[in-house]
Amino acid sequence: MKINVTIIGYGTMGKAIAKTLSKDSSIKIFTVDIDKKDLSGIKKSDFIILAVKPQDAINAISELKKYGINKKTILLSIMAGFPIKKLFSLSGHKKIVRMMPNLGLSMGLGIAAWKKEGLSSLETKKVKGFINKITENFEVKDEDVINKVTAISGSGPAYFILLADYLFKASKNLGLTLKESKILVEKTFLASALLSKESDYSMLINKITSKGGTTEAALKVFKKKNFDKTILEAVNSAYKRAKELSK
Ligand SMILES: NC(=O)c1ccc[n+]([C@@H]2O[C@H](COP(=O)([O-])OP(=O)(O)OC[C@H]3O[C@@H](n4cnc5c(N)ncnc54)[C@H](OP(=O)(O)O)[C@@H]3O)[C@@H](O)[C@H]2O)c1
Numbered sequence: 001m002k003i004n005v006t007i008i009g010y011g012t013m014g015k016a017i018a019k020t021l022s023k024d025s026s027i028k029i030f031t032v033d034i035d036k037k038d039l040s041g042i043k044k045s046d047f048i049i050l051a052v053k054p055q056d057a058i059n060a061i062s063e064l065k066k067y068g069i070n071k072k073t074i075l076l077s078i079m080a081g082f083p084i085k086k087l088f089s090l091s092g093h094k095k096i097v098r099m100m101p102n103l104g105l106s107m108g109l110g111i112a113a114w115k116k117e118g119l120s121s122l123e124t125k126k127v128k129g130f131i132n133k134i135t136e137n138f139e140v141k142d143e144d145v146i147n148k149v150t151a152i153s154g155s156g157p158a159y160f161i162l163l164a165d166y167l168f169k170a171s172k173n174l175g176l177t178l179k180e181s182k183i184l185v186e187k188t189f190l191a192s193a194l195l196s197k198e199s200d201y202s203m204l205i206n207k208i209t210s211k212g213g214t215t216e217a218a219l220k221v222f223k224k225k226n227f228d229k230t231i232l233e234a235v236n237s238a239y240k241r242a243k244e245l246s247k
Helices: 012-022 054-067 084-091 103-107 121-134 144-154 156-173 178-195 201-208 214-224 227-245
Strands: 003-008 027-032 047-050 074-077 096-100 111-117 136-139
Touching: 003 012, 012 027, 012 103, 012 121, 047 054, 054 084, 074 084, 074 121, 084 096, 084 111, 096 121, 096 144, 111 121, 111 144, 121 136, 144 156, 144 227, 156 178, 201 214, 214 227
Parallel strands: 003 027, 003 047, 047 074, 074 096, 111 136
Antiparallel strands: 096 111
């Protein structure tokens, strides 16, 4: 039997999720974007994925309510800083999952955390099976963990890509061409991601660093400029914002 899925909000994440799910022949996808209000899939949906920006949630949910959400449907929101309590009160729906994925899922390398509310054990099993089709994931009991996950892995790809962008600019600043800089950063970035799976982070850094050498010279600057504190502050700020949005 087909699993019917409606994705509300066909932007970056909505498209990425649709692309991932479309590889599975057991899934039938309906997508709803702002200008294409075909909500014909709503009533028969096993899952409705809310993938609009938090500021568009009120509109999107009120449109959903006009069509009426089937009691058996599971409403799965991926909106950052949007608490289950608010989803309950806006939708009046009982079966809710709040999930924080990341864009890695578009590459088959996503990671997500999710929290359920109002689901039976059978429905929880169904949700697990469904989320497994989208991304690697784990369930959490405390909703605030979702805000923490948002600050680490939800926003995280942007942090790493920002670093890659700075390295790219530094490379051009040294006089390397755009093409050379791009391939150097890209390969280094990819290799570092794979290497980081192999052992402890500090052990890996030691492997690359020799006393009095070039890496050590660069790392000394990072240390002097409190790079660790910058990361800590940035992550805390993202977490704080997720909590503020949750209010
Ligand atoms: N991007 C990420 O890496 C990421 C990661 C984890 C979680 N999230 C969460 O995922 C959600 C979507 O993020 P995104 O980056 O994919 O945003 P996005 O690219 O702006 O996509 C949202 C889409 O929803 C459409 N939309 C707005 N109001 C609507 C309505 N009433 N009915 C149907 N569609 C509507 C928007 O259309 P218009 O553009 O025409 O307004 C847009 O196409 C956010 O809540 C975010 O917190 C994002």
